[in-house]
Amino acid sequence: MADEPLVLGIETSCDETGIGIxxxxxxxxxxxxxxVDEHARFGGVVPEVASRAHLEAMVPTVRRALADAGxxxxxxxxxAVTSGPGLAGALLVGVAAAKGYSVALDKPLYGVNHLASxxxxxQLEHGRLPEPCMALLVxxxxxxxxxxxxxxxxxxxxGSTIDDAxxxxxxxxxxxxxxxxxxxxxxxxxxxxxxRAAIAFPRGLxxxxxxxxxxxxxxxxxxxxxxxxARQRAGESVPVADVAASFQEAxxxxxxxxxxxxxxxxxxxxxxxxxxxxANTRLRAxxxxxxxxxxxxxxxxxxxxxxxxxxxxAALGAEMVARDRAPSTLSIPADSSMPVTVSQAVS
Amino acid sequence: xxxxxxDTATPAVTVALHDDSRVLAGSxxxxxRRQGELLAPGIVDVLRAAGRARxxxxxxxxxxxxxxxxGLRVGIVTALALGDALGIPVHGVCTLDALAYAAGRDATxxxxxxxxxxxxxxxxxxxxxxxxxxxVEGPSVDRAGDLAATVTALPAVGAGAALYPDxxxxxxxxxxxxxxxxxxxxxxxxxxxxxxLPPEPLYLRRPDAQVPAGYKAVTPxxxxxxx
Ligand SMILES: [Zn+2]
Numbered sequence: 104m105a106d107e108p109l110v111l112g113i114e115t116s117c118d119e120t121g122i123g124i125x126x127x128x129x130x131x132x133x134x135x136x137x138x139v140d141e142h143a144r145f146g147g148v149v150p151e152v153a154s155r156a157h158l159e160a161m162v163p164t165v166r167r168a169l170a171d172a173g174x175x176x177x178x179x180x181x182x183a184v185t186s187g188p189g190l191a192g193a194l195l196v197g198v199a200a201a202k203g204y205s206v207a208l209d210k211p212l213y214g215v216n217h218l219a220s221x222x223x224x225x226q227l228e229h230g231r232l233p234e235p236c237m238a239l240l241v242x243x244x245x246x247x248x249x250x251x252x253x254x255x256x257x258x259x260x261x262g263s264t265i266d267d268a269x270x271x272x273x274x275x276x277x278x279x280x281x282x283x284x285x286x287x288x289x290x291x292x293x294x295x296x297x298x299r300a301a302i303a304f305p306r307g308l309x310x311x312x313x314x315x316x317x318x319x320x321x322x323x324x325x326x327x328x329x330x331x332x333a334r335q336r337a338g339e340s341v342p343v344a345d346v347a348a349s350f351q352e353a354x355x356x357x358x359x360x361x362x363x364x365x366x367x368x369x370x371x372x373x374x375x376x377x378x379x380x381x382a383n384t385r386l387r388a389x390x391x392x393x394x395x396x397x398x399x400x401x402x403x404x405x406x407x408x409x410x411x412x413x414x415x416x417a418a419l420g421a422e423m424v425a426r427d428r429a430p431s432t433l434s435i436p437a438d439s440s441m442p443v444t445v446s447q448a449v450s
Numbered sequence: 451x452x453x454x455x456x457d458t459a460t461p462a463v464t465v466a467l468h469d470d471s472r473v474l475a476g477s478x479x480x481x482x483r484r485q486g487e488l489l490a491p492g493i494v495d496v497l498r499a500a501g502r503a504r505x506x507x508x509x510x511x512x513x514x515x516x517x518x519x520x521g522l523r524v525g526i527v528t529a530l531a532l533g534d535a536l537g538i539p540v541h542g543v544c545t546l547d548a549l550a551y552a553a554g555r556d557a558t559x560x561x562x563x564x565x566x567x568x569x570x571x572x573x574x575x576x577x578x579x580x581x582x583x584x585x586v587e588g589p590s591v592d593r594a595g596d597l598a599a600t601v602t603a604l605p606a607v608g609a610g611a612a613l614y615p616d617x618x619x620x621x622x623x624x625x626x627x628x629x630x631x632x633x634x635x636x637x638x639x640x641x642x643x644x645x646x647l648p649p650e651p652l653y654l655r656r657p658d659a660q661v662p663a664g665y666k667a668v669t670p671x672x673x674x675x676x677x
Pocket of ligand 1: 217221242244378379410411
């Protein structure tokens, strides 16, 4: 509908400069400039490298998004930006740019939560989020189970990782196997050729007395490294595909088991998955299988919208506008540790 | 011409509006940690104080450092966004040049001098000037204690000099650059048909990045299946 708000979203919390444009719940443009290649040789995201890349990519990526959406700068009704959580210096580039656009265009600014944006992006694909819904967010920076009665104002964390994020475990195991960075996509591809039951890697925090909705992937990662090193010491070749498949199975088994349990215990019928790791093909397949068996409706955006992007930020901004939330002030900080319970930075 | 100038390369978050003949309004807040929070409200305040609309702006001038990167980028990306949205040019000014210009305006220096700002880690960003309009060396970044005696013997302006009185023999004001000086410097150069800098940070250092002492590939690995 033409009278729905046209929102420009800016995302710079990690290594992707994402600019999205949405009208209401309709995606018009999703432009991303990634500095991942510059980080690859370091085996992880280098904050200063990411911040420099955001500054260079900002205006060209905004221009690309406007062209893709077929709109002009003057058509924009509101600016949304990730104000946290994320890398402090990287966030600050996006927040400052958003304020610049907001001041120049005299349009309201919405500083929104990155995690809530990962959930809200699903509205661009599957329409309005059911309320409440359960959200499983898994990426290189976060692994959380969230109960979401209202994405703009009421997000309740049920559990999260107590050590590594799921995506970090993928990166570290890929390094152990000599597969490069980032680990997620490459392990996914190797795992398709392997036997996921070949090696019984441990399932962290699944004992009867463990926190039911917290995650731990550090022990799993160590266990994979030990297994691989033992083969090397014995002079045996390492079955890369089987290790990848068995490791991946351990991760997605725990993630989906806990997500289904969270839905059942809270009487929630819709599970949303988001974050870069939810692009993983085995996670998507196993989640679908287990949701079908439990009578839960699974909602997962397409892989391109699961990774960090500007469209998700615009989507949450548009929802803030639709629900008449007051805009953020021009004084909002970039908050690297913004709690998931805060969907919007007000001042 | 209506030129909006600002700089966030030092602890001074400073904004000014210049109409080609004089500074119409200015605002400076000193806070080394809150450039991102103070700059945009400062811009709105200065426009309001001058009674001018953002759509009337014809030029942006921004300090491009050198300066601590996180704060420096706030000013530059804000300038780029404003310039992009308003469709007006964005000019870069070396922050040390703005500081030197302010020293000349305030008449704290007459002949040759050095301008220095805090680069942290016992280092300063510095440049040497023959007079307030003429940079002859720098900008550079060095440990204050490693600077040549020919530099440190000169009158020195800026917080970078004030921090190291053992190195700099003759420390004077001003302590920080201000956007009024930056604006006047930019207007003067534009009027004379002289070039300003591109709106890109003067980092002077490569990014700090350690290659982790990572794992060796455990096995000769070809491309992933299906890649
Ligand atoms: Zn993310």
